[in-house]
Amino acid sequence: MMEQNCDANINLSNTCLDPEAQLLADFQAGDMRAFSRLYDSHIHILFNYGCKLTTDRELLRDCIHDVFVKMHSRRDCITDINNIRSYLFISLKNKLCDEMRKRIYMSDTPVEEYSSISGEEDVEEDYISSEGMKNDKSMVKRLLSQLSPRQREALTLYYIEERKYEDICEIMNMNYQSVRNLMHRGLLKLRTLAG
Amino acid sequence: MDKRILYTVDDYLKDDDFIIAVLDHDSAKLSQWEEFLRHCPMQEALFNEARDVLQGLPNEQLLSEAEAASLKDSIWKSVLV
Numbered sequence: 001m002m003e004q005n006c007d008a009n010i011n012l013s014n015t016c017l018d019p020e021a022q023l024l025a026d027f028q029a030g031d032m033r034a035f036s037r038l039y040d041s042h043i044h045i046l047f048n049y050g051c052k053l054t055t056d057r058e059l060l061r062d063c064i065h066d067v068f069v070k071m072h073s074r075r076d077c078i079t080d081i082n083n084i085r086s087y088l089f090i091s092l093k094n095k096l097c098d099e100m101r102k103r104i105y106m107s108d109t110p111v112e113e114y115s116s117i118s119g120e121e122d123v124e125e126d127y128i129s130s131e132g133m134k135n136d137k138s139m140v141k142r143l144l145s146q147l148s149p150r151q152r153e154a155l156t157l158y159y160i161e162e163r164k165y166e167d168i169c170e171i172m173n174m175n176y177q178s179v180r181n182l183m184h185r186g187l188l189k190l191r192t193l194a195g
Numbered sequence: 196m197d198k199r200i201l202y203t204v205d206d207y208l209k210d211d212d213f214i215i216a217v218l219d220h221d222s223a224k225l226s227q228w229e230e231f232l233r234h235c236p237m238q239e240a241l242f243n244e245a246r247d248v249l250q251g252l253p254n255e256q257l258l259s260e261a262e263a264a265s266l267k268d269s270i271w272k273s274v275l276v
Contacts, residue, residue: 039267043258043266043267044257044258047257047263048256048257049252052208053205053208065270068270068274072274083219085218085219090214093209093211093214097209175201
């Protein structure tokens with residue numbers, strides 16, 4: 001398409017598009033066969049990458065669906081793709097993070113711990129899903145006031161301001177494990193107080 | 196503080212600069228990571244682990260061919276309406 005007139009004096013390998021770039025150019029020109037080949041050649045690696053970020057296969061399939069649909073609808077605008085693989089990975093990662101944040105599944109649990117939900121996570125889940133806690137702001141306020149100032153700060157940053165652990169570490173000038181411990185103790189205390 | 200000091204494998208896998216450096220072999224991004232690891236050598240093992248995850252992905256097929264085909268169908272239905 002763009003590279004039809006290769007200058008004979010220039011090394012051909014630098015001027016002609018490689019097969020993947022050609023495929024991308026064909027797709028952007030509206031060729032559905034190229035779109036089909038892009039899907040076939042990336043779907044498995046993309047799915048495997050997604051499995052590193054979530055265990056929810058249904059969510060992952062939905063997000064991959066949306067990534068390809070969006071890529072198709074924006075094919076005229078996405079001119080700055082250098083590498084289709086990294087474009088798809090980053091799009092999927094952003095989509096998954098958005099969806100997980102929406103579902104309050106967003107946790108900064110390291111990927112290797114993701115499949116084994118520990119008791120600590122259950123305490124957090126219980127806390128979040130407790131309707132009484134959600135609906136009664138004054139009760140939350142009263143309970144929070146009984147925590148130590150550091151515990152209250154960490155829990156407020158995480159659950160109310162929805163900050164990431166990294167941000168909380170920075171704001172509170174503490175390391176990752178200390179923040180986790182602080183929050184864990186705070187949640188246990190809340191649970192006891194609310195129980 | 197550079198937030199990457201606290202990075203887990205999961206954080207690397209979600210970092211755009213990391214994805215581009217590893218998948219595209221982008222030399223500018225790669226040298227930024229090398230610079231970071233020089234200042235923060237304790238992150239090297241996690242960095243390498245995440246890189247191996249990203250580069251080693253095609254080894255297993257977690258989505259069946261039938262699932263891949265049905266997902267493709269639903270994408271086509273959405274784009275062809």
